Amino acid sequence: MKEFSELNLSSAIRSNLAKHGFVTPTPVQAQAIPPALEGKDVVATAQTGTGKTLGFALPVLQRLVESQGKPGTGNIRAVVLSPTRELAIQINETFMKIGGNTGVRTAVVVGGMDESRQLRAIRAGAQIVIATPGRLVDFLQRRLVDLRGVNIAVLDEADRMLDMGFLPSLKQILSAMPEGRQTLLFSATIEKSVSHLVESSVRNPVRIAIGAITKPAEHVDLHVYEIEQGHKLDLLQQLLRNQDGSFLVFSRTKHGADRLARNLERTGVNATRIHGDRTQGQRNAALAGFKEGKFRVLVATDVAARGIHVDGIAHVVNFDLPQVPEDFIHRAGRTGRAGLRGIASTFSTRAERSEIRRIERALNVKMQQLPFTANAASMAANAKMIAEAEIREAVEEQQQSARAAAPTSHVVRKSFVAGVGAKGPSSKKPSFGRSASGKSTGSKPANKHKKVGGGSAPWRKEWRSAGPAGGRREAVTV
Numbered sequence: 001m002k003e004f005s006e007l008n009l010s011s012a013i014r015s016n017l018a019k020h021g022f023v024t025p026t027p028v029q030a031q032a033i034p035p036a037l038e039g040k041d042v043v044a045t046a047q048t049g050t051g052k053t054l055g056f057a058l059p060v061l062q063r064l065v066e067s068q069g070k071p072g073t074g075n076i077r078a079v080v081l082s083p084t085r086e087l088a089i090q091i092n093e094t095f096m097k098i099g100g101n102t103g104v105r106t107a108v109v110v111g112g113m114d115e116s117r118q119l120r121a122i123r124a125g126a127q128i129v130i131a132t133p134g135r136l137v138d139f140l141q142r143r144l145v146d147l148r149g150v151n152i153a154v155l156d157e158a159d160r161m162l163d164m165g166f167l168p169s170l171k172q173i174l175s176a177m178p179e180g181r182q183t184l185l186f187s188a189t190i191e192k193s194v195s196h197l198v199e200s201s202v203r204n205p206v207r208i209a210i211g212a213i214t215k216p217a218e219h220v221d222l223h224v225y226e227i228e229q230g231h232k233l234d235l236l237q238q239l240l241r242n243q244d245g246s247f248l249v250f251s252r253t254k255h256g257a258d259r260l261a262r263n264l265e266r267t268g269v270n271a272t273r274i275h276g277d278r279t280q281g282q283r284n285a286a287l288a289g290f291k292e293g294k295f296r297v298l299v300a301t302d303v304a305a306r307g308i309h310v311d312g313i314a315h316v317v318n319f320d321l322p323q324v325p326e327d328f329i330h331r332a333g334r335t336g337r338a339g340l341r342g343i344a345s346t347f348s349t350r351a352e353r354s355e356i357r358r359i360e361r362a363l364n365v366k367m368q369q370l371p372f373t374a375n376a377a378s379m380a381a382n383a384k385m386i387a388e389a390e391i392r393e394a395v396e397e398q399q400q401s402a403r404a405a406a407p408t409s410h411v412v413r414k415s416f417v418a419g420v421g422a423k424g425p426s427s428k429k430p431s432f433g434r435s436a437s438g439k440s441t442g443s444k445p446a447n448k449h450k451k452v453g454g455g456s457a458p459w460r461k462e463w464r465s466a467g468p469a470g471g472r473r474e475a476v477t478v
């Protein structure tokens, strides 16, 4: 298949593809779509950012259009499972783009968001449910969904879905579906540890492996800096000063992500953060703000490592090393997508040297070692800004809790607040020579970020017009 037009697709899907600039399939699409359209099981591995989503969304939609009006149990005909809520929401966007005017409807079923809306969408006749396993199992156990009519199951990030954390829920979900269903498994990585589980969830699958699947995407330059823990913030700031574009920075822990994002903000960088301890509203706002360019830096745990597509992220930073080599591939793969180039920089302490070698061996790559010279003056300036901001924040916090603890009478509250040395919200804050918000205007707006490089395959050229605008894992929750 050289062009989507060669496929026997519904006219609505055809025109949706054209409308969104999808003309030439990517290699994984060219190989996965025809057998998937025939109803075969597919296990596909292809590098990050090479269009796997459309590789399953298109056949699912086309098959549902073809089966419309046929009798079955319940409405739900297809279930797409994703490891994170944000990814489920993003996958739904692709289904909506390609499924417009087909009469096929979707429902997103994820935790942390209003369940009554999700149930309304299912009851209104959604044939495709795009879900995270936890919420879907919950609905199943409460008998709020019926999966007995499901003909197609898709596991995006299949290896992640099949690993220990998700497996019990996944088994329950799959066993609620008919055995004869079609199963489609997609990921950039399927490590050996889950290959037996892959075998048990598919039947005579067509196997597709594009590129060197154990390698990071080819459009990502891999850099490594050996650095002391205490110098990492300074190095990140140097990179932010010297390079254009938006940065996705990975932290190992939720607490670390909070601290780093706050310290970036305190030193004048537009930064936000996403991790599992934030409310879904905060998570959505952080990702949306990063996509819109409101924030130049998104600090994230591995909750953002898989599948998330943000146009033109220039730089991924492993502020902390990933837990397993596969995570390295997925993290690095948030840049260098859709034919663009990107950089993935890894900050490693001397003690972590052997970890770096392990990643290099596992992925069969050599990272470029780059020098770093700590800038004593800028480190001191940062430390001062952070300390000042901490004092300012502590004072604000104290004022806030004093206000919250005060009796509701206006007169009494006023005198109480005055009693702790302030006059209320509009009072002059302690001045440390910077604005009260701690933000400077120094950071560049994300929409001015340069997009870099490109490839030569025909579908790579079309990338630019497509899209919205034209080892062992420790039990760490992210």
Ligand SMILES: Nc1ncnc2c1ncn2[C@@H]1O[C@H](COP(=O)(O)OP(=O)(O)OP(=O)(O)O)[C@@H](O)[C@H]1O
Pocket: 021, 022, 023, 024, 025, 026, 029, 046, 047, 048, 049, 050, 051, 052, 053, 054, 187, 188, 306, 307, 308, 309, 333, 334, 337, 338, 459, 462, 463, 464, 466, 467, 468
């Ligand atoms: N045939 C195509 N032509 C042009 N652009 C495409 C095509 N297919 C997909 N894209 C675009 O490529 C980008 C990346 O696609 P997608 O998110 O599906 O990658 P992926 O392979 O799932 O990556 P990951 O492994 O990180 O999940 C999206 O912006 C998408 O719109």
Ligand SMILES: [Mg+2]
Pocket: 052, 053, 156, 307
């Ligand atoms: Mg994907």
